[in-house]
Amino acid sequence: MRKEYQLSVNFQFKLHFPADNYVLIDFGNRIDVDLNRYVLSMASALETDAIIEIIPAYSSILLEYNPDFIKKHELKSFIKSAKPKQMENIETCHEINVSYGGESGPDLGFVSQNAGLSEQQVIDIHTSKEYRVFMIGFLPGFCYLGGLDPRLETKRLEIPRLLIPAGSVGIAGGQTGIYPEDSPGGWRIIGKTGFRFFVPGAEEPFPVKPGDSIRFRAVKDV
């Protein structure tokens, strides 16, 4: 599913040059959908040969550049004059099948008791929304999702599990997310998906991009 949006303009930013080959474009410590859209559009407007890598986040963009190709003052004016593209105002929503509870989601009971809701209500609330992928980081393919219903907020485990299998869907504080690979972790695991966020060897190893959104769909088995 794809949908269009309008791009807000004119967000202010500061430039930091923390090393000879890096510049951080910092829009401030803010999580905001309009700002994140602006950040991602700006990131694609900055693509040029002198820039080695562009890494967008919630409200900042890190550029690695080659100082032999572009001088600091040239880079400054290039960034200041960059016009975010209005053309690509389309975001993809990925529907992801999740088997909630049971062995797939050992913490569904805890989350529902903590919220004072039934397990089915937790599933209904969790599947009722689209979650924006603000950025990807932490582990290869790990999506930082926004928009968890505040009723489902749950503290992390006191003692993290040594192994959480790839595809586990969890809640930590006010965040929900999916473990892209086997990893230790302290998130409350409510379900599991067979969807892979990191597919080594595939033509598109990372099928989900920053700016996309995710909708969970409850199924019996994945």
Place this chain on the structure above:
Amino acid sequence: MSDSIFRVIEPGIHSSVQDGGRRGYRRYGMPLSGPLDPYAYAILNSILGNRENSAAVEVTGSWFSGEFLRDCSFALCGADPGATLDDAAIPVNEVICAKNSSILKFHGMKSGIRTYIGVAGGIEGNVFLGSTSMPRGKRLASGDILCFAGPVGNPDIVEHDFSYIRADGKYKVKVREGPDSVLLGKKITKEFIKDSFKVSLHLDRMGIRLEPKEYLSGLSDGIVTKPVFPGCIQVTGSGMPVIIMNDGQTSGGYPVIAVIQNEDLRIIGQLKTGDLLSFKGV
């Protein structure tokens, strides 16, 4: 395999194949990887006449050994691991000839912690997302066989200076104030840069933890997650500085107080537990 060149016998603490690093995927959370001592890695490839980004083996600590599977030229660069080839002591930073079935063995780092092993012509690694660097979590194991990439180039005579690897374990590195130094407070940042820190037990290719300081604790509840890169020094809530290394996370929620400058990353790659690190603001 006909192009086999080296078999790992003992992999030591952490040995991996590294090239110049993996670029273009950090926006998807894939770490940069690449050598932790980029200077030693670059000198290695120059003296062997290899391409700039030819793959080599990065060895951390001692207890490494292996067997050459054909006659070849090779070199060791970086920390001097007290190496022998068939029981004869060999120097670092020089091209050496090995015979088929020669045994290379490390007996103990004299100073520093990382040594690079390369062969003339380079090692052929598995290309994964554009790089032969082993991704985080992968490492060489006993019995692994490395293949020869080739062709062999013309060795360069290059000047080199490894005096940055110090026997006394006392290091000073150049830093700039980090993007979050204002948030943490300019005064705190200045105090941090003047201070010195012991390297803790926790150091690997992902990061190096330094000893915590009281005045650095409880400064912030964290920041909105931002990209980080090798050389960034984060401060955790408990006041512990953590240096991000090449296999580290691509983004972080702890404020970055200072950033180690590129020319001194080679020093960070040679730090070991108990070393004393201080800074020079630039």
